[in-house]
Amino acid sequence: MTTRRTFLWRAATLLAVGGGARSIVNATQTSQRAAKPTPPPDVSYTLTKDDQTFLEDLSKRAFLFFWEEATTENGLIRDRARTDGSAHPRAQHVASIASVGFGLTGLCIAADRGWRPRDELLTRARTTVRYFAEELAHEHGWFYHFVDMRDGKRVWQCEASSIDTALLLAGALTAKQCFKEDAEVARHVDTIYNRLDFEWMLAGHPTLLSMGYRPERGFVKARWDHYCELMILYILGLGARSNPLPSESWAAWERPLFTYGPYTYVHRAPALFVHQYSHAWIDFRAWRDQVRPQPNWFANSQVATYAQRQFMMDVSKEFPGYSENIWGLTSSDSKKGYRGWGAPPRPKEIDGTVVPCAPAGSLMFTPEVALPALREMHRRFGDRIYGRYGFADAFHPTDGWVNPDVIGIDVGITLLSAENLRTGRVWSWFMENEEIQTGLRRAGMVNVPVHPQ
Numbered sequence: 001m002t003t004r005r006t007f008l009w010r011a012a013t014l015l016a017v018g019g020g021a022r023s024i025v026n027a028t029q030t031s032q033r034a035a036k037p038t039p040p041p042d043v044s045y046t047l048t049k050d051d052q053t054f055l056e057d058l059s060k061r062a063f064l065f066f067w068e069e070a071t072t073e074n075g076l077i078r079d080r081a082r083t084d085g086s087a088h089p090r091a092q093h094v095a096s097i098a099s100v101g102f103g104l105t106g107l108c109i110a111a112d113r114g115w116r117p118r119d120e121l122l123t124r125a126r127t128t129v130r131y132f133a134e135e136l137a138h139e140h141g142w143f144y145h146f147v148d149m150r151d152g153k154r155v156w157q158c159e160a161s162s163i164d165t166a167l168l169l170a171g172a173l174t175a176k177q178c179f180k181e182d183a184e185v186a187r188h189v190d191t192i193y194n195r196l197d198f199e200w201m202l203a204g205h206p207t208l209l210s211m212g213y214r215p216e217r218g219f220v221k222a223r224w225d226h227y228c229e230l231m232i233l234y235i236l237g238l239g240a241r242s243n244p245l246p247s248e249s250w251a252a253w254e255r256p257l258f259t260y261g262p263y264t265y266v267h268r269a270p271a272l273f274v275h276q277y278s279h280a281w282i283d284f285r286a287w288r289d290q291v292r293p294q295p296n297w298f299a300n301s302q303v304a305t306y307a308q309r310q311f312m313m314d315v316s317k318e319f320p321g322y323s324e325n326i327w328g329l330t331s332s333d334s335k336k337g338y339r340g341w342g343a344p345p346r347p348k349e350i351d352g353t354v355v356p357c358a359p360a361g362s363l364m365f366t367p368e369v370a371l372p373a374l375r376e377m378h379r380r381f382g383d384r385i386y387g388r389y390g391f392a393d394a395f396h397p398t399d400g401w402v403n404p405d406v407i408g409i410d411v412g413i414t415l416l417s418a419e420n421l422r423t424g425r426v427w428s429w430f431m432e433n434e435e436i437q438t439g440l441r442r443a444g445m446v447n448v449p450v451h452p453q
Helices: 004-016 049-068 097-113 118-134 162-178 183-194 231-239 277-281 297-314 357-361 367-384 408-422 425-431 434-442
Strands: 027-030 080-082 094-096 146-148 212-214 257-260 263-266 332-334 337-339 405-407
Touching (some): 049 367, 049 408, 094 097, 097 118, 097 277, 097 425, 118 183, 162 183, 162 231, 162 277, 162 425, 231 434, 263 297, 277 297, 277 408, 297 357, 332 405, 357 367, 405 408, 408 425, 425 434
Antiparallel strands (some): 027 257, 080 405, 094 146, 257 263, 332 337
């Protein structure tokens, strides 16, 4: 089974040796000493009534995925489903633990917005965290990436995944704060967190975590050693009450600067989601990293979003479906199977496909460009790409291809980013956890103005 992480590791390896960066003239790796991150555009955006109406509909549809595609017995949530809500014929029983992390957070959003009775949502959250705390198999606290929804057994000989466990835990910690009135939820979440053996997942390295573990082969050789979605994993590890990571772990991973046109930012794996996932929970707006090149990570993701939009406008002569309001490329399905693509630099497989969750995941950073893109997609293509759970995972604006599926984590980043834009509630809940504040302090992060660059 080829996963999103496999694609990204390969892409990052290619970029590291220079092959990817030379594929388009204006994309280059940048010397750490030669440049500083580009400040984000100084743009303010006020949501209109029509914007709010659109986001409410999109968010409710996204939440519906996590409500309907979960089992009431254990809270496990499908990795994917058809856009009309029907089960996927080949993966109808496969759950993703990362999807559960997004889903737990979705329960909190639904409770806050009154989409369903609070007691129903609390019951689902309690059932889910109890199952993870007491029944689901794990390796030193780390859960398997994909499991069977019916019995929780590992599928596809997948790894016990460090990053997917982190995303699950992020959702659980959000639920702990949202449903403070329930001591059982808090107890189970603490069990999940406190038994995580971060020292074991270091797999013999003094500071850098392995990407996972397979009983048949041991630890995955690839490590979390360069900037990507890893920040939430390391902050959780640094803030852990038991078996925490050494403080040196934060500075141990690489922060390569990359330039595309006028934009210079920390960037390596090209998929846009790597700039989004950690921010779905951690509010980095007022924090600056003290490790060179000392970025404000929120601003870095703003610039990354603008760079991708610019790239897709730049290649619009070759792919006329791309424009200032039809853009977005991140790991997704395609006509030829799953792709770990993103941009810049130019991916070899680029074919004109658009992935709506790319701009959707950046709603919390750049609503001034992300929201017009989503609304234009909805206006132009309507029900062809917009179904029961919101946008199809991917579509081709010129040849008419539309992915018949939605993917849980892509629906999830859409929901969380939209809510952070509208209210910041996900950030508020998550940041109330003492462990997160501890993790940020141990990482050496310092408070700064919102746009310090």
